Amino acid sequence: MEHKGILLESGTNELEIVEFEVANNKFGINVIKVKEIIQPIPVTYIPHAHQHVEGIVQLRGEVLPVVNMLKVLGISNASFSAQQKYIVAEFNKQKVVFHVDNVTQIHRISWNDIEKPSDMYQGGSSQVIGVIKQQDTMILLLDFEKIMVDINPESGINVDSVKKLGKRDRSEKKIVIAEDSPLLRKLLHDTMNEAGYVNLEFFENGHDAYEYLESLLRTGSNIEEHVQLVVTDIEMPQMDGHHFTKKIKSHPQLTKLPVIIFSSLITDDLRHKGEVVGAEEQISKPEIAELILKVDELIL
Secondary structure, three states, X not given: OHHHHHOOOOOOOEEEEEEEEEOOEEEEEEXXXXXXXXXXXXXXXXXXXXXXXXXXXXXXXXXXXXXXXXXXXXXXXXXXXOOOEEEEEEEOOEEEEEEEOEEEEEEEEEHHHEEOOOHHHHOOOOOEEEEEEOOOOXXXXXXXXXXXXXXXXXXXXXXXXXXXXXXXXXXXXXXXXXXXXXXXXXXXXXXXXXXXXXXXXXXXXXXHHHHHHHHHHHOXXXXXXXXXXXXXXXXXXXXXXXXXXXXXXXXXXXXXXXXXXXXXXXXXXXHHHHHHHOOOEEEEOOOHHHHHHHHHHXXX
């Protein structure tokens, strides 16, 4: 997208989203994930594919799956409009095409203005990670990583890759983890425990994690005696991972705390954003074994 030329400065706690529609409902995807938006092209049907996958397309020499967002969202009594579009996206080291009704505009917003979905209406299998309130409507931010893991579980975090590291005891090391996805928090808990790291403190966003670190400082504690490392996602309501990292590295008592950014948005094009805010390491989300090894390097 030409819009990529004006990507936001790192650590501002802002993001830009592409607003799109599916069956007259408004949704959003982080512009960083979007490679381009195109008109629909012929799809090749794949026998016995996942029910959410329409088939595959060839785009500039690459073969990409096409995901039907009507089916993903459980809207069975509608068909795509005449304005239908393909959103070509890249994250978690994979490219995919999302078939939607229409793409309308781009919004620049603060993560602080994105509300976390309530458990009352979210449900255990919800694909919504945030709610953006507009004047007369709402835009729902979708969990595209979960959408893809539901289609292909192998694209998610693999606990077995950690078991190959063998039996380890890291119980004396405390790690703070900021991750908004309940699914990812559970997977991180299980895999870190498998790797011997059992002293973990989880938070749903950077704001809550930073408040916790500050609370430790208010007791007069040496932070390095209580927390040895921070792992953070990037996309989180209230405070994103880049802003969280920037605040840690700008704080005189927290600056020595190692930070690893663990996100689906770690690409060659975007790696500089984490470097600017001072992260020690940046690892793409499926690479859990690599994360464990980097944690070992930084705190052992």
